[in-house]
Amino acid sequence: MTIEIDGLTKQYKEHVVVDQLSLNIKMGEFFALLGQNAAGKTTTIKMLCGLLSPTAGDALLDGESIVHHQVAAKKKLNISPQETAVAPNLTVFENLLLMGRIYGCSKTEAKKRASAQMNLFGLTPRQSNKAKTLSGGYKRRLSVAMAMMSNPKILFLDEPTLGMDVRARRDLWKILNQLKGQVTIVLTTHYLEEVEMLADRVGIMHRGRLRTLGTVQQLKHETKKNSLEDVFLELTEEGAL
Numbered sequence: 001m002t003i004e005i006d007g008l009t010k011q012y013k014e015h016v017v018v019d020q021l022s023l024n025i026k027m028g029e030f031f032a033l034l035g036q037n038a039a040g041k042t043t044t045i046k047m048l049c050g051l052l053s054p055t056a057g058d059a060l061l062d063g064e065s066i067v068h069h070q071v072a073a074k075k076k077l078n079i080s081p082q083e084t085a086v087a088p089n090l091t092v093f094e095n096l097l098l099m100g101r102i103y104g105c106s107k108t109e110a111k112k113r114a115s116a117q118m119n120l121f122g123l124t125p126r127q128s129n130k131a132k133t134l135s136g137g138y139k140r141r142l143s144v145a146m147a148m149m150s151n152p153k154i155l156f157l158d159e160p161t162l163g164m165d166v167r168a169r170r171d172l173w174k175i176l177n178q179l180k181g182q183v184t185i186v187l188t189t190h191y192l193e194e195v196e197m198l199a200d201r202v203g204i205m206h207r208g209r210l211r212t213l214g215t216v217q218q219l220k221h222e223t224k225k226n227s228l229e230d231v232f233l234e235l236t237e238e239g240a241l
């Protein structure tokens with residue numbers, strides 16, 4: 001297992017935002033975490049990335065506890081956050097180099113990795129463009145490429161295709177498909193078509209709790225629904241808990 005989540009909980013005063021989440025994700029798996037707005041997806045990802053501390057519970061990332069061995073756990077992962085964070089006045093290449101250097105690569109190694117990522121993400125023709133001049137789709141590609149600069153075992157993608165046009169979204173899917181199997185991916189999205197195309201397994205959260213877990217086929221079968229959208233609607237209905 002690459003990710004073993006056990007009773008992970010986040011509470012703000014009376015409000016339990018993530019409620020005893022337990023789930024395992026295998027090495028190389030592409031896992032989609034679904035749920036309506038405010039279901040607790042981003043909070044879960046932030047806890048797994050060490051950006052928020054859990055109120056209770058723990059998770060092991062490639063064997064390292066996010067509570068007891070935070071520094072070691074953090075080395076296993078990288079994230080392209082919900083709010084894309086690229087340096088606007090640096091070029092595409094400079095953004096990638098900067099990430100490589102932050103993660104301790106030599107200049108030569110950082111350049112090598114940056115070139116490889118630009119190739120993979122179709123960014124080579126834009127390598128000298130400042131990040132602020134990129135379209136939303138390209139900015140997001142850069143953000144994911146930056147996360148890959150640390151050679152993570154686990155990659156978290158929080159709503160990577162939000163607000164993208166159809167073509168930009170399809171282009172990113174192609175790239176993510178290429179990453180499949182090389183790195184364990186945890187993705188959140190509201191685009192269910194994306195999930196059907198990419199995800200090995202799906203978890204649906206509702207009000208902080210994991211409602212269901214399985215392949216798209218399994219979930220359709222268990223709920224006797226023909227589409228993932230119908231599965232989703234049934235499991236996230238008000239009063240569904």
Ligand SMILES: Nc1ncnc2c1ncn2[C@@H]1O[C@H](COP(=O)(O)OP(=O)(O)O)[C@@H](O)[C@H]1O
Binds near residue numbers: 012036040044
């Ligand atoms: N710092 C905070 N203090 C209080 N409540 C918060 C805080 N951060 C998030 N929440 C609440 O936690 C819930 C889950 O948020 P979030 O994890 O962002 O959901 P999602 O990513 O599924 O849309 C929301 O109701 C949100 O308002």
Ligand SMILES: [Mg+2]
Binds near residue numbers: 082158
């Ligand atoms: Mg979110």
